[in-house]
Amino acid sequence: MTRDIAVVAFAQTDHRRTSEDLSEVEMLMPVLHEVLDRTGLKTSDIGFTCSGSSDYLAGRAFSFTLALDGVGAWPPISESHVEMDGAWALYEAWTKLLTGDTDTALVYSYGKSSPGSVRDVLTRQLDPYYVAPLWPDSVALAALQAQALIDEGYTDEPALAAVAARSRADAEANSHAQLRGSVPQGDYLVRPLRTGDCPPIGDGAAAVILAAGDRARELCERPAWIRGIDHRIEAHSLGVRELTDSPSTRLAAEKAGAFERPVDTAELHAPFTSQEVVLRKALRLGDDVRVNPSGGALAANPIMAAGLIRIGEAAARIHRGESDRALAHATSGPCLQQNLVAVLEGEPRHAQ
Amino acid sequence: MTTEILKAPLVVEFPFTRSLGPVQSAFLTGLRERVVLGVRTTDGRVLVPPVEYDPVTADELRDLVEVAPTGTVTTWAWNHAPRRGQPLDTPFAWVLVRLDGADTALLHVLDAPGPDAVHTGMRVRVRWAPERTGAITDIACFEPHDSPSAGEPPAHEGQFESMVTGIVAQARLDYTYSPGRAQTAYITALADRRIVGERCPSCRKVYVPPRGACPTCGVATSEQVRVGPGGTVTTFCIVNIKAKNLDIEVPYVYAHIALDGADLALHGRIGGIPYDQVRMGLRVEPVWTEGGGYPDHYRPTGEPDADYETFKELL
Ligand SMILES: [Zn+2]
Numbered sequence: 304m305t306r307d308i309a310v311v312a313f314a315q316t317d318h319r320r321t322s323e324d325l326s327e328v329e330m331l332m333p334v335l336h337e338v339l340d341r342t343g344l345k346t347s348d349i350g351f352t353c354s355g356s357s358d359y360l361a362g363r364a365f366s367f368t369l370a371l372d373g374v375g376a377w378p379p380i381s382e383s384h385v386e387m388d389g390a391w392a393l394y395e396a397w398t399k400l401l402t403g404d405t406d407t408a409l410v411y412s413y414g415k416s417s418p419g420s421v422r423d424v425l426t427r428q429l430d431p432y433y434v435a436p437l438w439p440d441s442v443a444l445a446a447l448q449a450q451a452l453i454d455e456g457y458t459d460e461p462a463l464a465a466v467a468a469r470s471r472a473d474a475e476a477n478s479h480a481q482l483r484g485s486v487p488q489g490d491y492l493v494r495p496l497r498t499g500d501c502p503p504i505g506d507g508a509a510a511v512i513l514a515a516g517d518r519a520r521e522l523c524e525r526p527a528w529i530r531g532i533d534h535r536i537e538a539h540s541l542g543v544r545e546l547t548d549s550p551s552t553r554l555a556a557e558k559a560g561a562f563e564r565p566v567d568t569a570e571l572h573a574p575f576t577s578q579e580v581v582l583r584k585a586l587r588l589g590d591d592v593r594v595n596p597s598g599g600a601l602a603a604n605p606i607m608a609a610g611l612i613r614i615g616e617a618a619a620r621i622h623r624g625e626s627d628r629a630l631a632h633a634t635s636g637p638c639l640q641q642n643l644v645a646v647l648e649g650e651p652r653h654a655q
Numbered sequence: 656m657t658t659e660i661l662k663a664p665l666v667v668e669f670p671f672t673r674s675l676g677p678v679q680s681a682f683l684t685g686l687r688e689r690v691v692l693g694v695r696t697t698d699g700r701v702l703v704p705p706v707e708y709d710p711v712t713a714d715e716l717r718d719l720v721e722v723a724p725t726g727t728v729t730t731w732a733w734n735h736a737p738r739r740g741q742p743l744d745t746p747f748a749w750v751l752v753r754l755d756g757a758d759t760a761l762l763h764v765l766d767a768p769g770p771d772a773v774h775t776g777m778r779v780r781v782r783w784a785p786e787r788t789g790a791i792t793d794i795a796c797f798e799p800h801d802s803p804s805a806g807e808p809p810a811h812e813g814q815f816e817s818m819v820t821g822i823v824a825q826a827r828l829d830y831t832y833s834p835g836r837a838q839t840a841y842i843t844a845l846a847d848r849r850i851v852g853e854r855c856p857s858c859r860k861v862y863v864p865p866r867g868a869c870p871t872c873g874v875a876t877s878e879q880v881r882v883g884p885g886g887t888v889t890t891f892c893i894v895n896i897k898a899k900n901l902d903i904e905v906p907y908v909y910a911h912i913a914l915d916g917a918d919l920a921l922h923g924r925i926g927g928i929p930y931d932q933v934r935m936g937l938r939v940e941p942v943w944t945e946g947g948g949y950p951d952h953y954r955p956t957g958e959p960d961a962d963y964e965t966f967k968e969l970l
Contacts, residue, residue: 324660326835329867332875346873362667362830372866375873418665418830423738431671431824432679433704433791434762438740443749446732447762454730454775493749494733494770538710542751542760543702546730 308400309519309526310647311512312341313615313622318481318507318603321417327356327366331413331508332373338409338510342522346375349512350405352382353396355389355412356607359424370413381405388412389509389611390572390633390643396513397532406518413508414607421504421606428636430539442501442575444637446493448546449577453495455547458580460495464488466576467499467601474598481505481603502574507605509612527618527629527647531559534633534643541638549585552632552642556586559644561630566646568593568620568629570613574600578639582632586644596620610634614645621649661839665832671824676707680820681719681813686793688815689783693722693757693808701808703757704791719813722756723805724781726797729753729760733770740827742796748773752797756808765797778802789819837867840879845949850941852917854878860918883914886953887961888937889970890920893930908933912953913969920969927954936960 314337322330339345352374356367363369367384376382385392389412396408416424422440429435452458467488474480481503489498512522519526535551535558537544556562569592573579579594588594595601597616600609610633617629626649633643675683678694682705685692694705695718703722708715732749734741741747742764750773751760766782767773780800787793834842837853841864844851852863853876860869861880869876891910897903908930911920925933926942938958941950 323662323831323833324836326838326867329835329837329875332868332873335873359828362665362828362832369866372868372870373873375869375871377871418832419828423740424828426740427826427828431673432675432683432822435826436740436791436822436824437742437763438738439749439762440738443732443734447730447749447751450732450775451730491733491735494735496732540702540704540706540710540759541762542704542729542753543710 306401306403306515307519307528308397308513308515309523309528310614310618311514311519311523311526312338313509313511313619314338314341315479315509315608315612315615316507317479318505318605320481320503320505322415322506323417326369327361327363327413327415328370328373330415330506331370331411334508334510335373335409335411338512342512344407344512344522346380349407349409350381351396351399351408352380353384353392353399353408353410355385355387355392355611356414357386359427360421360606361415361418374409388607388609388633388635390614391534391635393511393513393611393614394532394534394643397529400513400515406515408513409510410513410611411508411510412608412611414605415506416504416606417506441637442493442496444541445575445577446496447541448581448638449495449500449575451546452577452580457547457584458577462580463500463576466579470595470598470601473596474602477597477602479603480598483598483602496575496577500576502600502604503602505603505605507603507608509605509608509615511611511615511618523622525622525624525649527621527649530646530648531561532643532645533558534641536641539640544638546638547581549581549639549642552582552585552639552644555642555644556630559646561586561644561646564628565589566592566628566630568596568617568626570597570599570617570629570631571595572600572610572613572633574604574609576601578634581639586630586632610643614647617647621647624649624652660833661842662831662833665830666827667830668827671826672821673824674821675819678705678707678716678719680818683789683791683822684815684819685813686791687787687789687819689724690811691722691724691754691781692719692811692813693754694719700758701756702759703754704761719811720756720808721811722754722808724754725800725802725805726752726754726757726779727804728765728773728775728777728779730775731765731773733773742792747796750779750797752779755805763794763797765799767799772799790822835867837865837876841865848943849881850883850914851879852882854880861916862919863914863917863921880916882916884940885956885958886912886914886939887966888925888933888935888939889913889966890935891925891933906930910953912939913966918969923950924952925954926952934960936963936966
């Protein structure tokens with residue numbers, strides 16, 4: 304790596320069950336303004352803009368082009384879009400900054416799950432020949448993984464309930480979260496997963512600003528330097544994968560340098576309680592690591608933004624001096640199919 | 656102004672027509688013939704369902720074998736509330752099944768009386784659909800079945816009479832569409848036969864229809880501005896092909912119309928004038944039909960044409 308690149312600002316919406324009063328751009332725009340305000344930058348100061356979203360969620364074709372209205376994209380800006388979680392948009396922006404073409408990037412993502420039935424919508428990302436015709440919904444696939452973990456003795460229902468309770472208790476301190484405080488574990492949705500093991504369905508958006516080198520130091524008192532970032536994917540056939548492990552997460556973490564020194568904080572994108580069990584194991588996180596102080600995806604899971612929010616939350620803790628070295632993880636696809644790991648660091652506080 | 660948020664059902668539905676590679680074709684044709692095929696990898700493992708390329712080495716895979724229609728559940732999940740499109744409409748278990756002779760598991764469903772009747776390691780067999788077309792749903796489901804595990808799978812040529820070469824996968828997703836604040840206000844005003852745009856607080860441009868944001872400034876528009884009803888044709892085209900389900904005679908003119916007071920042209924059909932007499936600068940006004948909710952088309956007002964200088968910025 305030839306340049307140091309940092310997350311210098313982060314903003315997110317209050318995540319809600321529905322935002323039917325707002326179009327996507329109306330939901331997104333306040334977050335774009337907030338993240339720019341934090342740095343004092345204007346759209347015209349940003350060298351590269353990259354976004355992540357999926358038209359399938361709200362059933363609106365080319366919604367990402369309409370969302371660009373909220374950026375102020377005229378005269379034309381340097382811009383890109385991924386049909387992926389915003390964490391992957393951040394990855395693209397990071398590589399763009401590495402080229403040295405520009406010093407600042409705006410990354411945003413948003414998802415409105417409320418207009419559709421997200422469990423069914425997500426079946427459309429599956430293998431169209433052998434799997435999608437069966438319409439296995441997202442909870443069902445996570446439940447197959449959870450049962451495999453239980454069968455192999457990695458967890459049990461009380462342990463999963465404890466993950467749910469800890470996440471929502473931590474979310475008490477996060478005013479943006481959708482599910483906070485005491486949330487009943489509820490009935491089985493797809494056994495062995497209960498409603499409490501599953502993420503809330505909701506709408507939301509997030510945005511991050513990246514900056515390189517001295518520009519980052521100008522824009523942020525304590526930049527969250529990206530020491531490494533990598534993403535890996537597993538075979539698409541569920542029956543080929545070892546569902547109780549996440550070799551792709553482990554490899555991404557290794558490539559991102561996560562195992563070189565311990566982290567104090569980890570923001571894990573685990574929409575289901577059972578997936579936190581898999582990730583802790585794959586990432587070898589000890590009990591001394593603060594996992595998901597934001598409440599994680601179990602407290603707010605705006606699809607397409609929830610992974611970017613993990614990076615944003617980890618960075619914000621570094622900005623605030625609450626963490627010195629944090630791991631952020633994002634996932635995509637069924638049962639943690641694709642995983643991204645970023646390692647963020649703040650400069651030593653005594654040196655400031 | 657506060658208006659009730661508009662909502663309407665929106666169904667997105669389309670068939671995907673997909674061609675099959677040689678291994679997929681053999682597998683799906685085999686299901687039609689009640690034969691389950693797997694594919695052998697270079698390191699000797701048998702993948703079911705079979706894929707065209709090795710998920711680890713990316714080697715091209717072509718060595719087919721016939722595995723048994725019986726197997727073992729490797730994990731399961733009880734679905735007490737079946738959803739549209741799923742293989743059974745009574746409560747069932749999602750299962751990954753490793754068929755006898757295979758080294759990997761196939762995702763499908765298991766028909767069982769309840770969750771207490773299902774466990775990892777249980778023996779199951781394929782229940783074939785009565786009508787089979789060469790699709791994964793030719794396996795209706797699995798059912799509990801006590802049988803000893805079968806042995807090494809024999810090789811299979813993967814050739815059947817009239818091979819299936821493609822599938823048509825139906826997809827339907829249901830949404831409740833809501834246009835958001837700005838467009839709700841616009842549509843609501845249209846129902847009153849008023850055309851209302853929104854002004855950008857920064858550059859002062861008036862957008863019709865408004866989308867809630869000024870794409871130049873990236874800020875919210877909120878000041879509502881009544882525009883029109885008169886307007887000017889800035890540019891147009893002549894439509895010669897009849898659209899499906901559209902009850903309009905061709906040829907007709909579709910135009911960009913800059914309504915008086917708007918800084919962006921909207922588009923609409925021009926009527927009440929022969930198609931070959933429509934011109935840039937023509938002055939028009941909306942024609943509303945009873946209960947239409949929006950202008951059906953625009954017709955000439957009879958005013959003199961607008962000077963090009965007055966609308967060239969709106970082209
Ligand atoms: Zn403006």
